[in-house]
Amino acid sequence: MYYFSSRGLSAIYNFASQFGLLRKFHHCCGALLQQSAAKETSINVPQMPPCDFPPKEYEGLPYDHVMGVYKTNKAAFQLTFYKKPLLIQQGYMQWLWDADKRRYLDLFAGIVTVSVGHCHPKVTVAAQKQLAQLWHTTSIYLNSRTYEYIEKLSAKFPHPLKVVFLVNSGSEANDLAMFLARLHTQCFDIITLRGAYHGASPYTMGLTSNSSWKYTVANGFGCHPTMCPDVFSGPWGGSHCRDSPVQTVRSCNCSPGTCQAKDQYIEQMKDVLQTCVPKRIAGFIAEPIQGVNGAVQYPKGFLKEAYELIRERGGVCIADEVQTGFGRVGSHYWGFQSHDIMPDIVTMAKGIGNGFPMGAVITTPEIAGNITQALHFNTFGGNPVACAVGSAVLDAIEEDGLQKNCDELGTYFMLEFAKLQKKYEIIGDVRGKGLMIGIQMVKDRVTRKPLPLDEMNQIWEDCKDMGVLLGKGGLFSQTFRIKPPMCIRREDVDFSIAVFEAALEKHTKRTNADKQ
Numbered sequence: 001m002y003y004f005s006s007r008g009l010s011a012i013y014n015f016a017s018q019f020g021l022l023r024k025f026h027h028c029c030g031a032l033l034q035q036s037a038a039k040e041t042s043i044n045v046p047q048m049p050p051c052d053f054p055p056k057e058y059e060g061l062p063y064d065h066v067m068g069v070y071k072t073n074k075a076a077f078q079l080t081f082y083k084k085p086l087l088i089q090q091g092y093m094q095w096l097w098d099a100d101k102r103r104y105l106d107l108f109a110g111i112v113t114v115s116v117g118h119c120h121p122k123v124t125v126a127a128q129k130q131l132a133q134l135w136h137t138t139s140i141y142l143n144s145r146t147y148e149y150i151e152k153l154s155a156k157f158p159h160p161l162k163v164v165f166l167v168n169s170g171s172e173a174n175d176l177a178m179f180l181a182r183l184h185t186q187c188f189d190i191i192t193l194r195g196a197y198h199g200a201s202p203y204t205m206g207l208t209s210n211s212s213w214k215y216t217v218a219n220g221f222g223c224h225p226t227m228c229p230d231v232f233s234g235p236w237g238g239s240h241c242r243d244s245p246v247q248t249v250r251s252c253n254c255s256p257g258t259c260q261a262k263d264q265y266i267e268q269m270k271d272v273l274q275t276c277v278p279k280r281i282a283g284f285i286a287e288p289i290q291g292v293n294g295a296v297q298y299p300k301g302f303l304k305e306a307y308e309l310i311r312e313r314g315g316v317c318i319a320d321e322v323q324t325g326f327g328r329v330g331s332h333y334w335g336f337q338s339h340d341i342m343p344d345i346v347t348m349a350k351g352i353g354n355g356f357p358m359g360a361v362i363t364t365p366e367i368a369g370n371i372t373q374a375l376h377f378n379t380f381g382g383n384p385v386a387c388a389v390g391s392a393v394l395d396a397i398e399e400d401g402l403q404k405n406c407d408e409l410g411t412y413f414m415l416e417f418a419k420l421q422k423k424y425e426i427i428g429d430v431r432g433k434g435l436m437i438g439i440q441m442v443k444d445r446v447t448r449k450p451l452p453l454d455e456m457n458q459i460w461e462d463c464k465d466m467g468v469l470l471g472k473g474g475l476f477s478q479t480f481r482i483k484p485p486m487c488i489r490r491e492d493v494d495f496s497i498a499v500f501e502a503a504l505e506k507h508t509k510r511t512n513a514d515k516q
Contacts, residue, residue, distance in 0.1 A: 044502070049489070053095065092118055145391070178283075180345060189281040191273070193225060196285075235264070243339075245411045283344075284310040288303070294479030319336040335433075405487070406434035412490065468495070
């Protein structure tokens, strides 16, 4: 095994540049840098899949200068990942490169935002073309690009979801959805699920039920959380509760077609409705699969019964598709479709623009009509550049077969993780649907208590050092979030599994050494 210093790699790169060997160099540069990072370990570093795309020379600020600005001028609340934050300078499809030309497989997609791939050629060309023609006018003038996109997006939804509002982010979309629900029903109270994340604006903060995102000032009036129906960590769960290739390690004695866990969580929701809100309410919001909480899935049938309870009280049902939408769950284009439900309002963002800041709300003409009681305006929502990007994203999903890719590779990914689960006790739960995957780490499977944060972080760092970027989620940051660009390939999955296992082996060796 040979290892190269950063200076040595730079010399190799310069030689390759002079003699036209860059393509061959980039086939191996990820692996060489992996090995350099792992020099002081005794594990075998998995070989990174080749990539023909040559990154540009980094021409930005030096790393130390960037960190100086970060520490001095950037708002303190804006967090970065890893002990030594990465300085990312370029991306292409499922790959990212840092300022030292080190290549990473991105399994977190800019927090589940890069849908069709970093700098996807089709999307990039669409943005460039529109930037050269028209950037901005606002909705006071008609623009063909905007209405072309609205027509294409609304065609992805069943009747009567046909009226589109274009906004700029997920928080803004959920903000508007709350307002529409309250305006339509003339009621105020909204039910949400514990562990949910629906945004960090003062309005949506009430929907977000996680103390990590809460401030000690008044916010979110009228928002009421009910128990999250988490069949692994919650008080009730069984062996066939979820719509997933992998079920929990918990057992149950439910007969076919029944789910005692679902019934218990519905009872909890009924209790909240009976004790915390009036007889009539504004609505209920839920993600088809909870994202920030670590890809938490509900028992089959839960959302369907929850929607019925809400509608009995005159409320509207909101599906937050910010993370689950646009084919990511594989079996369906929208996550709500996998629950056999019909929401009254759907919110979208993140993958809608493949990283370009945009969002959307779609609802029925009846609900949307209430907004005409006063003026409603959004300066940047629906601008021509955003709509050109959004339209190209929809085309890329179809032309590249990305929904099918999510279904097939997501299932393969989870089944491979399930094999590791049998080998490593600290993998408590493997769950998800399509490329919306969570791997929950535990001290042991009996108590299901979270793996200590320092151990989670070291596994996370080890994966990064071997070239794989993961997300984290859950109330205790105990779940690895695997939600890559939807363009990943089978060889990328195999590489990721090998890296994760190597990181678990390192963890096992550290744990055994500490016991001696």
